[in-house]
Amino acid sequence: MNDMAAIILISVGVLFNIFGCIGLIRLPDMYNRLQAATKCVTLGCCSILLGVLVHFGIGSAGFRALVAIPILFFTATVAAHALVRGAYHFGTKMDKRSVKDDYREAVK
Amino acid sequence: MTSFLNILLYLQIALCAACLFRIIRGPTIPDRMVGIDIFGILVVGICGIISVQTDKAFILDIGIAWVILSFIGTLTLAKYLSGKKLNE
Amino acid sequence: MRYVALFILSMVFWLLITFKFSAANIAAGAVASAITAAIFGRYYFYNVYKFLQPRRWVWFIVYLTTFIWACIKANFDVAYRVLHPAMPIRPGIVKVKTTLQSEFARTLLANSITMTPGTITVDIIGDEMYIHWIYIRSEDPAQYTRMVIGRFEEYIKKFAE
Numbered sequence: 001m002n003d004m005a006a007i008i009l010i011s012v013g014v015l016f017n018i019f020g021c022i023g024l025i026r027l028p029d030m031y032n033r034l035q036a037a038t039k040c041v042t043l044g045c046c047s048i049l050l051g052v053l054v055h056f057g058i059g060s061a062g063f064r065a066l067v068a069i070p071i072l073f074f075t076a077t078v079a080a081h082a083l084v085r086g087a088y089h090f091g092t093k094m095d096k097r098s099v100k101d102d103y104r105e106a107v108k
Numbered sequence: 109m110t111s112f113l114n115i116l117l118y119l120q121i122a123l124c125a126a127c128l129f130r131i132i133r134g135p136t137i138p139d140r141m142v143g144i145d146i147f148g149i150l151v152v153g154i155c156g157i158i159s160v161q162t163d164k165a166f167i168l169d170i171g172i173a174w175v176i177l178s179f180i181g182t183l184t185l186a187k188y189l190s191g192k193k194l195n196e
Numbered sequence: 197m198r199y200v201a202l203f204i205l206s207m208v209f210w211l212l213i214t215f216k217f218s219a220a221n222i223a224a225g226a227v228a229s230a231i232t233a234a235i236f237g238r239y240y241f242y243n244v245y246k247f248l249q250p251r252r253w254v255w256f257i258v259y260l261t262t263f264i265w266a267c268i269k270a271n272f273d274v275a276y277r278v279l280h281p282a283m284p285i286r287p288g289i290v291k292v293k294t295t296l297q298s299e300f301a302r303t304l305l306a307n308s309i310t311m312t313p314g315t316i317t318v319d320i321i322g323d324e325m326y327i328h329w330i331y332i333r334s335e336d337p338a339q340y341t342r343m344v345i346g347r348f349e350e351y352i353k354k355f356a357e
Contacts, residue, residue: 018123019274019278021123030139032287035314035330039270041150043271052159064165064212068152071176073307079186086185090138098288100290103289
C-alpha cells in the first residue's frame with residue numbers, strides 16, 4: 001500500500017519534470033523558459049521527495065526528505081529571481097510577442 | 109516495482125540530457141545559465157529515486173548538500189550577469 | 197533575544213536532519229548552532245516575540261494551504277501553455293504596488309508570486325514590484341494588481357507584520 005502511494009507520487013513528479021523540460025526546450029525566449037522550468041521542476045522534485053517520505057515512513061530518512069522540501073522551495077525561487085534580474089541587466093532581449101515593459105524606465 | 113522505478117530513473121536522466129541540449133545550444137549566455145540551474149534541481153530528484161530504489165537513506169544527504177551548492181553556484185552566475193562584485 | 201531564536205531554529209534543523217538523540221550528537225549540534233547564531237544572528241528576526249502569538253500561526257496555515265493550491269494550479273497552467281501547439285503566450289513586465297513594509301514579508305510575497313501561475317518577480321524598487329507575466333490578461337493597473345497579488349498580500353500582512 002505504502003509502496004503503491006510512493007510510486008504514484010514519484011510518477012507524478014517525473015511527469016511534472018517532463019512538462020518543465022518540454023517548456024525549457026520549446027518556449028521562445030529566456031524569461032519564459034526560466035518561468036516554465038522553475039515552476040514545474042521545483043514542484044516535481046518536491047513531489048518526488050514526498051514519495052520518498054511515504055516510502056520510508058516517519059523516521060530518520062523520512063524527516064530528511066521533509067527538511068529538503070522547504071530548502072528546495074526557497075533556493076529555487078531566490079535563484080530564479082536572481083537569474084532573471086541579472087539577465088535583464090545583461091541586456092537579454094525579450095521575445096517579439098511581448099506587449100509591455102514597465103521595467104525599462106525604472107532601470108534607467 | 110523495481111523495473112518501473114528503473115524506467116522513471118532513466119526518464120529523469122533523459123530530462124538531464126534535455127538540459128544539456130539547452131546548455132550547449134542556447135543562443136545567449138543567460139539561456140545556458142537557466143539550463144545549469146534546472147540541471148541542479150533535477151539531480152535532487154535523481155537522488156530521491158535512487159534512495160527509494162536501494163533503500164539507503166544517506167543518498168538524501170547528498171541531495172540536500174547538492175541543493176545548497178547549486179543555489180550558491182547559480183547566485184554567483186547571476187552576480188556575474190548583472191556585472192557586480194561578488195561581495196556586494 | 198534574536199540570537200536565542202536562531203539558535204533554537206538551527207538546533208531543531210540539526211535534530212531533524214540527524215535524528216539521533218545521543219548526548220554526543222546533541223553536544224555537537226549545540227556547538228554548531230552556537231557558532232551559526234553568533235555569526236548570522238544580526239541579519240534575521242527583528243522582532244522575535246511575533247513567534248509567540250498563536251493568531252499568527254493560524255493565518256500562516258491558511259496562507260500555506262492557499263499557496264500549495266496555487267502551486268498545483270500553476271503547474272497545470274504551464275503544462276497547458278507548453279503542450280498547446282500554438283503556444284498561447286503574451287509576455288511582458290508589469291508594475292505592481294505593494295503595501296507591505298517589513299523586509300521579511302516582502303521576501304515572502306516575492307517568493308509566493310514566483311510560484312503562482314505565470315508570474316515571476318524581477319525586482320523590487322521602493323514600493324513597486326516588477327513582475328514578468330507570461331500571459332497579460334488585462335491592461336488596467338488596478339485589475340492586474342488584484343490578479344497577480346491575489347489574496348497572498350492580506351494573509352502575509354496578517355501573520356508577518
